[in-house]
Amino acid sequence: xxxxxxxxxxxxxxxxxxxxxxxxxxxxxxxxxxxxxxxxxxxxxxxxxxxxxxxxxxxxxxxxxxxxxxxxxxxxxxxxxxxxxxxxxxxxxxxxxxxxxxxxxxxxxxxxxxxxxxxxxxxxxxxxxxxxxxxxxxxxxxxxxxxxxxxxxxxxxxxxxxxxxxxxxxxxxxxxxxxxxxxxxxxxxxxxxxxxxxxxxxxxxxxxxxxxxxxxxxxxxxxxxxxxxxxxxxxxxxxxxxxxxxxxxxxxxxxxxxxxxxxxxxxxxxxxxxxxxxxxxxxxxxxxxxxxxxxxxxxxxxxxxxxxxxxxxxxxxxxxxxxxxxxxxxxxxxxxxxxxxxxxxxxxxxxxxxxxxxxxxxxxxxxxxxxxxxxxxxxxxxxxxxxxxxxxxxxxxxxxxxxxxxxxxxxxxxxxxx
DNA sequence: CCTCCACCGGAACGTGAGGAGT
DNA sequence: ACTCCTCACGTTCCGGTGGAGG
Numbered sequence: 001x002x003x004x005x006x007x008x009x010x011x012x013x014x015x016x017x018x019x020x021x022x023x024x025x026x027x028x029x030x031x032x033x034x035x036x037x038x039x040x041x042x043x044x045x046x047x048x049x050x051x052x053x054x055x056x057x058x059x060x061x062x063x064x065x066x067x068x069x070x071x072x073x074x075x076x077x078x079x080x081x082x083x084x085x086x087x088x089x090x091x092x093x094x095x096x097x098x099x100x101x102x103x104x105x106x107x108x109x110x111x112x113x114x115x116x117x118x119x120x121x122x123x124x125x126x127x128x129x130x131x132x133x134x135x136x137x138x139x140x141x142x143x144x145x146x147x148x149x150x151x152x153x154x155x156x157x158x159x160x161x162x163x164x165x166x167x168x169x170x171x172x173x174x175x176x177x178x179x180x181x182x183x184x185x186x187x188x189x190x191x192x193x194x195x196x197x198x199x200x201x202x203x204x205x206x207x208x209x210x211x212x213x214x215x216x217x218x219x220x221x222x223x224x225x226x227x228x229x230x231x232x233x234x235x236x237x238x239x240x241x242x243x244x245x246x247x248x249x250x251x252x253x254x255x256x257x258x259x260x261x262x263x264x265x266x267x268x269x270x271x272x273x274x275x276x277x278x279x280x281x282x283x284x285x286x287x288x289x290x291x292x293x294x295x296x297x298x299x300x301x302x303x304x305x306x307x308x309x310x311x312x313x314x315x316x317x318x319x320x321x322x323x324x325x326x327x328x329x330x331x332x333x334x335x336x337x338x339x340x341x342x343x344x345x346x347x348x349x350x351x352x353x354x355x356x357x358x359x360x361x362x363x364x365x366x367x368x369x370x371x372x373x374x375x376x377x378x379x380x381x382x383x384x385x386x387x388x389x390x391x392x393x394x395x396x397x398x399x400x401x402x403x404x405x406x407x408x409x410x411x412x413x414x415x416x417x418x
Numbered sequence: 419c420c421t422c423c424a425c426c427g428g429a430a431c432g433t434g435a436g437g438a439g440t
Numbered sequence: 441a442c443t444c445c446t447c448a449c450g451t452t453c454c455g456g457t458g459g460a461g462g
Contacts (some may be wrong), residue, residue, distance in 0.1 A: 122438070349449095371426065380423095
């Protein structure tokens with residue numbers, strides 16, 4: 001008797017996997033939709049590729065190419081183009097017999113002078129410990145390592161703006177490394193999505209690093225469409241996409257300052273949603289759901305990492321919203337905020353400070369704050385919540401300090417006038 | 419046309435944490 | 441171990457202001 005039921009369960013479990021396996025997946029190769037993937041051909045970036053290549057050819061002749069600064073917002077193909085050219089350059093150098101080496105470093109991960117140098121040295125076969133050595137010794141080691149043979153080295157520093165914040169000594173040192181080298185030659189490519197980051201730079205570094213500048217403009221909707229079409233051919237099975245899917249992804253991403261990365265995310269997530277629903281085709285609705293999901297993920301992440309005071313301010317807006325206020329003024333928010341602070345036993349910040357917190361939340365896209373004049377009734381910021389209440393509230397209450405607020409009802413003093 | 423509300427937002431300053439230099 | 445410096449976060453002070461209502 002027992003054995004029979006067991007057998008039946010096994011069978012149904014087996015059937016479950018079988019079913020999942022047989023349900024035809026929509027994807028052929030999902031990897032090409034991820035950011036880490038470097039495509040073989042890059043559409044709509046011919047100008048940038050050409051100028052980059054024309055600067056870097058001198059490396060193949062054994063000369064030092066000019067240092068380059070590359071600007072562009074997220075998802076404009078900076079990293080993809082740079083890496084792509086790097087690979088091509090190395091390949092070409094190999095076939096020509098000139099030694100060209102391209103090193104790619106992401107400064108977001110490698111964010112101190114020491115780590116950067118240690119990482120570089122290790123790329124050239126030197127054994128440098130993670131920590132412990134004086135920085136100049138690592139620098140010397142690195143110089144020795146590369147100067148052992150005649151070669152041109154190109155260092156790509158992605159997200160270079162992250163490095164600046166920790167002081168630009170490395171950049172200064174690196175930019176004048178060539179004077180100490182006998183055989184090897186070093187050139188740098190800085191990649192940044194902050195157009196103004198050179199303002200904080202030592203002028204000497206600035207002029208040396210920015211010998212050449214290349215700007216990556218955002219894509220428009222049509223260009224994003226082309227990019228998506230190209231990738232979709234590899235990523236998805238034939239006929240798996242409704243014809244409206246790609247234009248819709250492109251349109252959403254174009255609103256987001258032409259971010260191709262966002263577009264690819266949309267395309268991938270839409271597919272994943274369709275797959276989960278056991279559909280064999282990605283439809284318009286899946287893209288809309290994907291847009292929503294990505295947005296919610298973003299908000300959740302931002303809210304989670306907010307300082308407690310900001311969380312309290314945000315929660316005040318949400319409480320007012322729940323009590324029928326569609327848009328609230330700073331005064332009302334502050335009034336509620338104060339009660340919340342008392343209830344959870346936290347310091348009460350001044351109204352001036354809370355104004356700034358609201359502005360920050362505005363910048364983060366969590367609320368929408370506009371200064372309006374209500375004539376006789378003063379001049380104030382009107383604050384509208386621009387995130388879904390329930391999911392945001394859930395995230396807020398993950399913070400143990402806000403726990404006591406669950407179910408707490410602050411007193412509303414101002415009258416609700418519509 | 420003037421008033422005056424209810425806040426905006428700039429400036430200067432205070433404080434404590436954390437890093438660099440010595 | 442010590443000072444010095446920077447930086448983020450907050451406060452205090454205060455001049456400034458768009459427009460409904462008189």
